[in-house]
Amino acid sequence: MSGDLPRAVLPIADRPVAPSTALDAKDPGATFPPIEPLRPPAGAPNVLFWDWIILILPAWVAMVSLHILRRERARQRMIALPAG
Numbered sequence: 001m002s003g004d005l006p007r008a009v010l011p012i013a014d015r016p017v018a019p020s021t022a023l024d025a026k027d028p029g030a031t032f033p034p035i036e037p038l039r040p041p042a043g044a045p046n047v048l049f050w051d052w053i054i055l056i057l058p059a060w061v062a063m064v065s066l067h068i069l070r071r072e073r074a075r076q077r078m079i080a081l082p083a084g
Contacts, residue, residue, distance in 0.1 A: 006012075022030035 020030070020032075024030065025032075
């Protein structure tokens, strides 16, 4: 079923859904279409890797830079304190 949807153009259009009169999913007469797993096509790039590079890495660099800056300021304050 998932193979009949064109995935070359985004956004993917909604599939028509048959109207359901079931008010409760526990109703034994209620029927729903099966959930089909959706897998990427063969040879698709690893998008999660690029999300990490684009989103997480700059936040990590900022956090490390802030830590280094705070440590340097603390060191400067220790140097500036009068001896005694």
